[in-house]
Amino acid sequence: MTIEILVPDLPESVADAMVATWHKQPGESVERDEILVDIETDKVVLEVPAPEAGVLEEIIEQDGATVLSKQLIARLKPGAVAGEPTKDTTEQTQASPDKRHKAALTEENNDALSPAVRRLLAEHSLQASDVKGTGVGGRITREDIDAHLSNAAKPASKAEAPLQQDLATPARSQKRVPMTRLRKTVANRLLEAKNNTAMLTTFNEVNMKPIMELRAQYKDSFEKRHDVRLGFMSFYVKAVTEALKRFPEINASIDGDDIVYHNYFDISMAVSTPRGLVTPVLKDCDTLGFADIEKGIKELAIKGRDGKLTVDELIGGNFTITNGGVFGSLMSTPIINPPQAAILGMHKIQDRPMAVNGKVEILPMMYLALSYDHRLVDGKESVSFLVTVKELLEDPARLLLDV
Numbered sequence: 001m002t003i004e005i006l007v008p009d010l011p012e013s014v015a016d017a018m019v020a021t022w023h024k025q026p027g028e029s030v031e032r033d034e035i036l037v038d039i040e041t042d043k044v045v046l047e048v049p050a051p052e053a054g055v056l057e058e059i060i061e062q063d064g065a066t067v068l069s070k071q072l073i074a075r076l077k078p079g080a081v082a083g084e085p086t087k088d089t090t091e092q093t094q095a096s097p098d099k100r101h102k103a104a105l106t107e108e109n110n111d112a113l114s115p116a117v118r119r120l121l122a123e124h125s126l127q128a129s130d131v132k133g134t135g136v137g138g139r140i141t142r143e144d145i146d147a148h149l150s151n152a153a154k155p156a157s158k159a160e161a162p163l164q165q166d167l168a169t170p171a172r173s174q175k176r177v178p179m180t181r182l183r184k185t186v187a188n189r190l191l192e193a194k195n196n197t198a199m200l201t202t203f204n205e206v207n208m209k210p211i212m213e214l215r216a217q218y219k220d221s222f223e224k225r226h227d228v229r230l231g232f233m234s235f236y237v238k239a240v241t242e243a244l245k246r247f248p249e250i251n252a253s254i255d256g257d258d259i260v261y262h263n264y265f266d267i268s269m270a271v272s273t274p275r276g277l278v279t280p281v282l283k284d285c286d287t288l289g290f291a292d293i294e295k296g297i298k299e300l301a302i303k304g305r306d307g308k309l310t311v312d313e314l315i316g317g318n319f320t321i322t323n324g325g326v327f328g329s330l331m332s333t334p335i336i337n338p339p340q341a342a343i344l345g346m347h348k349i350q351d352r353p354m355a356v357n358g359k360v361e362i363l364p365m366m367y368l369a370l371s372y373d374h375r376l377v378d379g380k381e382s383v384s385f386l387v388t389v390k391e392l393l394e395d396p397a398r399l400l401l402d403v
Helices: 087-094 097-112 115-123 142-168 181-196 209-226 233-246 290-306 379-394 397-401
Strands: 003-006 017-022 035-040 045-049 054-059 072-078 199-207 252-255 258-261 267-269 271-273 276-278 319-323 342-346 350-356 359-373
Touching: 035 072, 181 276, 199 379, 209 290, 209 359, 209 379, 233 267, 233 290, 233 319, 233 342, 233 379, 233 397, 267 290, 271 290, 342 379, 359 379, 379 397
Parallel strands: 267 319, 319 342
Antiparallel strands: 003 072, 017 035, 035 045, 054 072, 199 359, 252 258, 271 276, 342 359, 350 359
C-alpha cells in the first residue's frame, strides 16, 4: 500500500505551480510532517509535508516541473524503513577481479615478507597489496617499496605547477540558473506596469527632525509598553492613510472602463526576500494604532524572509509603500504595482544644509517620490497628496489631532 503525494489546493488566482526543491529522494526515510518538497507559485512557496512516516518510494515530477492543483507528484510507502546494504557485502560486490587477485597474492606472500620490508610498509602506511613484488614468487623487496614511493611522488610534484598557475590567474567562469516563478512574475508585472500605464513621478522632500525627536523621546516607553520598537514605517503608514482619505482618486483603481473607488485602506509593503520582491498587505490601516502597525509590519517581514507568507496576505492592496532608504537609496522612481494607481517611495535620511528662516541649518532630510497612473490621477491630486504626506510627517501632531 502506498500513499499518493499531491500538489496542495492552489488559490483561484494561481493557475499552476512549479516543483521547486525536493528535500527527500527515493529510498530515503521520512518522518510524519517532515517537509518533502517545496511547491513554488507566482506568489508564495507551499511546503508539502509527509502525511505518514515511511519511505519515499517514487518521485513522479522532478525539480522544475510545472504542476496543477491536486496533481500526483510522488508516492510514499508508509511504515517502511530505508534499507542499506552492509559495508562488507558492498565491498565484496564492487571489488574488481584484479583487487581480489592482489588480495590472494598478499595472503600467500605475507608470511614470506622480511622484517625489513614489513617495517618499511608500516612506516609508510602501505599494504602489501599496494606494492608490486618483483622477487621470487612475487615477493616484495626493499627496492620494490622504494620504486613505489618514487612513482607515487611524481604526480604530486607535477600537480604543483598547474595549482600555482591557477592561483596566479583566476579562472573565468559563468553560471546559468533558471529564473524562479516569483522572479518571472515580478518581471512580467513590472513590464506590464511600464507598458500599460501612463506613469509619472513627482518628488518632494521632508524634514525628518520632528519625527526623530519624537522617537528619541518615547521609543523606550513605547517598546516597554507594546513590546515592539517604534520605527519610521508606522509614521509613513499613518500619514499615507490620512492622505488617501483626502484624495480618494489615489486609493482607486481602473477596471476596464470603470474607476473603482475603495472605501477601505489596505496598504502593500514592498519587502525584499531571498526569493525576490513581494508586497504583503497590511489591511484596514485606518483602524490601526502605531503599535498595531509596527507589529503587523514586523510579522509580515519575518514571514516574507522565511517564505511563510500566505496568498491571502499577498493579494489586494490599494496603495504601496516602498522604502529603498534601508539599502541606502537617496532617490528613485518606483514602479506602480498594478492595478493600483500609485506607489510612494521613501529614501535615505541624510543630513543636508537647508535654509530655515533666512539661516542655514543642517537637517535630516528625506526625498519622497510618488509614481502615479496619469490616466486616473491628475497632476493637481498627485502633488497635493505628496504635500499632505510631507506636512503630516513634518508635524506628527497632525496625525493625532486630525488636522
